Amino acid sequence: MATSFVERLRTGPPIVADGGMGALLSGAVPGLRCPEEANLRAPESVVAVHASYIRAGAELIETNTFGANRRKLAKHMLEDEFERINSAAVRLAREAREVSGRDVWIGGSIGPLGELEVFDPASHGPLYAEQASVLEGRGVDLLMVETFFDVDELVAAVEAVREVSSLPIVAMLTFDEDAELTGGVGAREAAARLADLDVAAIGTNHGAGPHAALTALAAMENCGLPLAALPNIGLASLVGGRVVYPHSTPEYFAEFAAQAAALGARIVGGCCGTTPAQIEAIHEALTAGRAPAAPLDVDEREQPLAPPAPEGATRLARALEDGEWVVCVELDPPKGGSLDGLVEATKTLRDSGHVQFVDVNDNPMARARMNALMTSIRLQRETGVETIPHVTPRDATVMGLEGVLLGAHAEGVRNVLAVTGDPPHVGDYPGSRGVYEVDSIGLVQLLARLNEGEDYVGKAIDAPTSFFVGVAVNPSADDLDLEVDRFRRKVAAGARFAMTQALFDLAHLERFQERLGGPSPVPLLLGVWPLRSRAMALRIHNEVPGIAVPQRVIDALDAAGASAPQVGLELAQRRLRRLAARSPAST
CATH class of the missing domain: 3.20.20.220 (TIM Barrel)
Structure with a gap:
């Protein structure tokens, strides 16, 4: 099946892919922690969705494993079910193929980790490789590495998958309406990056809808690889706690299929919000060889306003x-x-x-x-x-x-x-x-x-x-090594000054600077808090994380009795004078 898939990409008509899984399964099976949980809790519903897409004309169906990497499953307390969920997904897709009696390809869906922080290939790559190994071992025909917003992450994911699998890979990115990715990378540049990888096809999926997908395809033409386009039905909204998609007509998707094929797409399908109705329209349009009704109209990008003159320092x-x-x-x-x-x-x-x-x-x-x-x-x-x-x-x-x-x-x-x-x-x-x-x-x-x-x-x-x-x-943090490490990272990220937590003992500042290896690399504004009573000092010391009040301060406030507010103020003023004597730059 893998050989036939690659051959079809090269010489045959465009392949019709399936549509969205998550919304259909979540609507059919209430209470799912994530759509992938349906592989275990409601396998008959998963088979039914696959079968509905096959009846609509899909020649490529994807396993219900988009969010089934171990990191994503952990967020739903399902990491221990990682292998069962992925294995069941392939079995259910194969069952739907057998029930339908049609010779369709099964693509193992592998999505991104879904984290906003910077991607780390060393720690994250194995997560993709692990999922790919299970999917291939259970019998998928190809791997769909899809819905990536960052081209660097997709490249790292594909390379990690390729280390453990020889199956064809379809690599897909999610672009905005200007055909750009995270980091401002355009579709043309992204396609050039992906063209150097060992993949069967590249393209776009998810996103704002068919028009955004076509805009990206137009920029990805002539990259030397077969293209794929599987867009969302449009922008989703939240109504009554449910994710609701626009009522995009099958005719609109038929025109999308014609436009995509004219731009060189060899795989055409849908993503979030699409149903068998849209996939059937795609199948009919491609089978009939429908031509676009009009040339693709790509919106001009919004032009940024002229920047103002540079400002002086605050x-x-x-x-x-x-x-x-x-x-x-x-x-x-x-x-x-x-x-x-x-x-x-x-x-x-x-x-x-x-x-x-x-x-x-x-x-x-x-x-x-x-x-x-x-x-x-x-x-x-x-x-x-x-x-x-x-x-x-x-x-x-x-x-x-x-x-x-x-x-x-x-x-x-x-x-x-x-x-x-x-x-x-x-x-x-x-x-x-x-x-x-x-x-x-x-x-x-x-x-x-x-x-x-x-x-x-x-x-x-x-x-x-x-x-x-x-x-x-916080110079008085319980874990001073961690605090120093985070402070250095903050400065490296762009911090220009710092404010400390309230300090009641300047020895904490001295230990912090010693652990730091010298004075702060940025100016410090040091926190001074005049305590008003022994009870207040005890509460701050015992209940506020990271703040330590020395026993001598507590004892002084206790001995002061009704004069505690004045004593607390005098102690704060004394710390201020000591700070001023230490370094005029400390505040």
Whole structure:
């Protein structure tokens, strides 16, 4: 079957592939943790979907294993079922072929890991090889390595698969409407990369719909390899907890098939949202040799606006660069819808003549407050005090983070402190889960890329930003080696300054610098917190992770009795004087 597949690609008419599996199975079998679980829980439904596509005219069906690598299954507590799920998927596809009585090819579906972080071939490649070995061992005819957004990851996945399998490989990428991938790589460049691999065909699947697939195909023409096009039915939406796809007519997909064939596609099918109705339309169009009704109309790409003139450094950046003594006061945004009180407090700090900056917390202790970026915009506008809003990846996706950061930049916010944020379960939402598509290091990388004029995945934005990026660091962390390692990674990612957790013993700072191997590579703003009572000191020491209050401080507050607030303030002032004497650049 493998030989016949390659021969058909070279000399025969286009091959009709099947359509989407996940949505059909999830609709037919409620409560699935992932579509691949149906291979064990509802095998008859999997066979039925395969058979429906074969009846519609599919000559190539894919196993229900797109998300069945061990890493993805682990997210659904199914990693121990890895081999059973993949083995059952091949058996069910073969059963559907036998029941139908038709000689169709079975492609083993291998999808990406689905992680936003940078791909690591050394650790991730074996996951693809492991899945390919099981699929080939159970009897697939070819391997469909599909739906990759990053050409480097696809190349590494194909190379890993090729180390364990000699089966034909169809390698497919997912492009946006401009025929671009992560990193701004265009379809033409991607095709050139893939053409150097030992694959039977390359192409595009998933994505925004047929038109986006055709745009990518047009750019991939003349790459020297057979092409494949298996697009989504269109953009999905969420209605009542269900993923809903547009009602793309079979006639629209028939025209897509004609256009794809005219562009040189040798495999034509569908992906998410497509049903046997669309596959039947593709089969009929290709069987009849239908010609396109009109030339392909490729939309012109959106042209970026001219970038503004370069900006000067923020006041904070200039002060730190000049080694000035900087005083910044941390503020919590209000829990309600009015900022009037915080505006007045900031004016009071400004008018004192001792405070140059304020930093604004982002939902501290995982309790909902006004957004730190929006708060900072108004504080700067009405008080003239430069702000340092905290931003955490806990509460928004990467796309959401980019959106609010670009909006804040447009309103004049330039300093940003990238922090991990307190986990949701410690606050008022015990059942909530953080988003955390990236951690604080990834957030620094995101900000650095915006400053370079591109988004997190490397696609150009209209104009670069000019954020002055800071990070949090904790010299009194329990695991100091880990803290030092993460701090170095933050600086390497683009951090320009850092703020520490509250320090109650400067010996922690000395140990941190010793472990670091010398002074901090970026300016440090050191946290000083005047404790008001022994009870407060005990709570902070015992309940707040990463903060240590020395026993001598607790004893001093205890001995002070009613004067504890004044003693706590005097202890904080003493630490400030010691810091000033140590290094004028420390703040």
